[in-house]
Amino acid sequence: MAEDLVLDTAIRDWVLVPLSVVMVLIGVLRYFVAKLMRSFQPPDRKALKEGQVVLRARNLKAGANFIPAKSFRVRRFYFTNEENGLLHVPKDQAQNAQAQMFSDPNMAMDMMKKNLSMIIPQTLTFAWVNFFFSGFVAAKIPFPLTQRFRSMLQNGIDLSTVDVSYVSSRSWYFLNLFGLRGLFSLILGEENAQDDTQRMMQMGGFGFDPTKSLSAEKDSLDIVQHEWVLPKMEQRAEEVLRKLVK
Structure with a gap:
């Protein structure tokens, strides 16, 4: 049978509150450090054009x-036809775009900076939590x-x-690590409040691939069933x- 515990107020003052405050401060500090490390890149006209095509579709x-x-x-034929449709991407062009994306040193350096930050x-932080707060019921x-x-x-905690x-305390660290997006949206703004779950998903890739987006939008537009409501x-x-x- 599960036992009920009476938690000491000192755990709240010296474990729970400091751990939560440190996690918030590290998240804010990491955002500003990543902002300083981010290199300025002029906008790519081709990428902007492809993004506008996706919005139009x-x-x-x-x-x-x-x-x-x-x-x-x-209109759908104008976007999706196999000869000169705006959303049609030839296979050789898609392969060249992916090769260029992986060979871009600036993009690779920015990705490395994001991963390091x-x-x-x-x-x-995990080493600090594991050393000072391991074994606490927070x-x-x-x-x-x-x-x-x-x-x-x-x-x-190995107590069934x-x-x-x-x-x-260790689980509280992970809960704060993946659950502070709402608080960061209030502090940094909605656009800058990207949580660590999304960052981890982006660590294996180089972000937005316009060729994949065009192909996906083309397939999505091909299967639209028209039904005029007017x-x-x-x-x-x-x-x-x-x-x-009457």
Whole structure:
């Protein structure tokens, strides 16, 4: 049977609060360090043009049902035809774009800086937490949980008799690591509040690939089923007018 614990207030003052404050300060400091390390690159005209094409194609999908079927087919052909469509990317061009992206030294250096600005602070912070706060029960979640959450919330505590809702100091570190996006959005702004989960997903790649985006948008536009809604709106308007006249 799970046991209930009485947590000392000193744990709150010397473990829970300092750990939370340090995680927030490290996140803010890492943002400004990454901003200083970021090299200025002039905008690529080709990438901007391809981005605008993607936006136009998405606008066409969003408003497809508000234009006649013939007009929609003409516009879709303009984007997706295999000869000179705006969204069509030849295979050799896609391979060249990927090779150029991986061979760009500035892009590789920026990616390395981003990885270092994330890995080094988190490694040092985890070592600090593991050395000073290992084995502490830092907090208790105010609602019951199942046994599946034990490994996630009680990392570093090998006591199966403790209730699952108690959180160890090491698990509190990981919860702050992946769950502070809302707070960073208030401090740094919504556009700058990228959490560490998204950063880890981007560590293996070089970010936005315009050729993949064009191909995905082309496939998405090809499968759009057109259904003109304006005739239905005219019929509804006529029905409403008839009811009002009666």
